Amino acid sequence: MAVKRQRGDADTATKILDVAERLVQIRGFNGFSYADAAADLKITNAALHYHFASKAELGAALIVRYAARFADALAAVDTRIADAPAKLEAYAGLYLDVLRSRRMCLCGMLAAEYQTLPKPMQAAVVRFFDENEAWLKCVLEQGQAEGTLQFMGSVSDVARLIVSSLEGAMLMARPYGDIKRFQAAASQLLASLARATPQAEQMGN
Amino acid sequence: MAVKRQRGDADTATKILDVAERLVQIRGFNGFSYADAAADLKITNAALHYHFASKAELGAALIVRYAARFADALAAVDTRIADAPAKLEAYAGLYLDVLRSRRMCLCGMLAAEYQTLPKPMQAAVVRFFDENEAWLKCVLEQGQAEGTLQFMGSVSDVARLIVSSLEGAMLMARPYGDIKRFQAAASQLLASLARATPQAEQMGN
DNA sequence: TGCTATCCTTACATACTAGTAAGTAAGAAG
DNA sequence: CTTCTTACTTACTAGTATGTAAGGATAGCA
Numbered sequence: 001m002a003v004k005r006q007r008g009d010a011d012t013a014t015k016i017l018d019v020a021e022r023l024v025q026i027r028g029f030n031g032f033s034y035a036d037a038a039a040d041l042k043i044t045n046a047a048l049h050y051h052f053a054s055k056a057e058l059g060a061a062l063i064v065r066y067a068a069r070f071a072d073a074l075a076a077v078d079t080r081i082a083d084a085p086a087k088l089e090a091y092a093g094l095y096l097d098v099l100r101s102r103r104m105c106l107c108g109m110l111a112a113e114y115q116t117l118p119k120p121m122q123a124a125v126v127r128f129f130d131e132n133e134a135w136l137k138c139v140l141e142q143g144q145a146e147g148t149l150q151f152m153g154s155v156s157d158v159a160r161l162i163v164s165s166l167e168g169a170m171l172m173a174r175p176y177g178d179i180k181r182f183q184a185a186a187s188q189l190l191a192s193l194a195r196a197t198p199q200a201e202q203m204g205n
Numbered sequence: 206m207a208v209k210r211q212r213g214d215a216d217t218a219t220k221i222l223d224v225a226e227r228l229v230q231i232r233g234f235n236g237f238s239y240a241d242a243a244a245d246l247k248i249t250n251a252a253l254h255y256h257f258a259s260k261a262e263l264g265a266a267l268i269v270r271y272a273a274r275f276a277d278a279l280a281a282v283d284t285r286i287a288d289a290p291a292k293l294e295a296y297a298g299l300y301l302d303v304l305r306s307r308r309m310c311l312c313g314m315l316a317a318e319y320q321t322l323p324k325p326m327q328a329a330v331v332r333f334f335d336e337n338e339a340w341l342k343c344v345l346e347q348g349q350a351e352g353t354l355q356f357m358g359s360v361s362d363v364a365r366l367i368v369s370s371l372e373g374a375m376l377m378a379r380p381y382g383d384i385k386r387f388q389a390a391a392s393q394l395l396a397s398l399a400r401a402t403p404q405a406e407q408m409g410n
Numbered sequence: 411t412g413c414t415a416t417c418c419t420t421a422c423a424t425a426c427t428a429g430t431a432a433g434t435a436a437g438a439a440g
Numbered sequence: 441c442t443t444c445t446t447a448c449t450t451a452c453t454a455g456t457a458t459g460t461a462a463g464g465a466t467a468g469c470a
Binding site: 125161185 | 235318327386
């Protein structure tokens with residue numbers, strides 16, 4: 001209840017997670033060190049170890065927090081938006097927000113480095129994607145029932161295609177430093193699912 | 206003309222590139238060291254430096270060779286296959302071959318690590334993707350002219366969506382150790398472009 | 411005032427990183 | 441038969457990685 005921690009106000013552990021998260025999203029888990037994060041926070045290397053005993057532990061905490069925040073955002077989308085196609089747009093919007101801060105999706109980055117990650121981190125990364133897929137499956141089923149979404153493959157396959165394509169679009173947008181690349185890919189992808197006017201959208205000869 | 210190099214037959218430099226390529230595709234550029242590659246080849250660390258003065262130089266050589274091999278494969282597709290949709294399938298097949306050897310696309314991996322790469326490697330990665338995009342644009346224009354492919358956005362945007370989605374599908378398939386995830390994504394993506402029988406493919410209500 | 415817990419520092423240990431310096435065995439070239 | 445070149449090795453350096461041990465500062469509380 002009472003206010004604690006007058007030293008570094010916002011809770012050092014939280015600030016460590018914030019800095020480490022940014023570093024991993026930009027440079028990768030193998031591309032950052034305790035020293036980088038410590039220098040950024042102007043504390044010592046050893047202080048990091050006080051809060052997170054090992055890099056593996058810090059990494060796991062990073063994914064847990066990221067996944068929880070993402071789950072909250074998805075729950076907020078469900079509350080705020082009823083329409084299935086609009087939910088998918090909001091989903092892509094979450095990715096866009098990450099990209100706007102010049103970062104890669106934390107778990108997309110970790111997916112690339114997957115083979116070098118400690119086991120608990122590997123498991124947490126897969127869990128993140130499973131949760132995304134589960135949420136998308138609900139939206140796709142809803143859209144199919146409402147008739148606002150149309151697609152050929154199974155709900156599972158389409159959900160996976162959405163995650164894959166958005167992660168891939170983020171991956172590609174960053175070397176080009178071009179958010180429009182992501183936006184173009186996302187809008188094409190969503191357009192191929194949301195078929196409000198099946199006749200009007202095809203411009204082919 | 207005459208046979209050279211009786212010491213290590215297949216040319217040590219080539220063998221170094223082979224090993225380093227595999228390591229980067231599996232563990233990333235920041236996830237492997239000279240020592241890893243040297244141990245694998247049973248030569249010393251210093252022998253690597255004899256052939257490739259710096260890690261940056263080795264990395265750049267890796268991309269150049271990978272891009273050249275990819276370009277050759279694309280030229281072979283052009284020679285072997287006339288039909289635009291079949292060309293796209295062959296294109297996805299190249300990705301599938303990489304994934305089958307439990308590797309990520311070299312440049313897809315490097316795209317994730319992009320911010321930490323030396324400048325010459327960054328430039329080479331972007332060049333690789335530009336070449337892919339250029340080849341895909343040709344195929345898409347051909348398919349559009351022939352009427353074998355149909356799509357909404359610009360040829361450029363669709364080419365980029367294909368690269369993004371396939372790279373993303375590779376990225377996601379590896380944590381799950383599941384090639385079928387890639388195959389499902391690729392076939393959905395290509396099906397949405399190849400509209401031979403516009404009526405028959407929609408199963409929606 | 412002294413006890414205790416929290417949060418941190420200094421100082422260090424150990425291992426690995428890329429990279430270098432110097433020297434050598436063996437074949438090619440003159 | 442000498443000289444040069446190729447392809448290494450051994451031995452090393454400076455710097456960085458993660459991680460640890462011990463102790464100090466500060467705050468709240470009895």
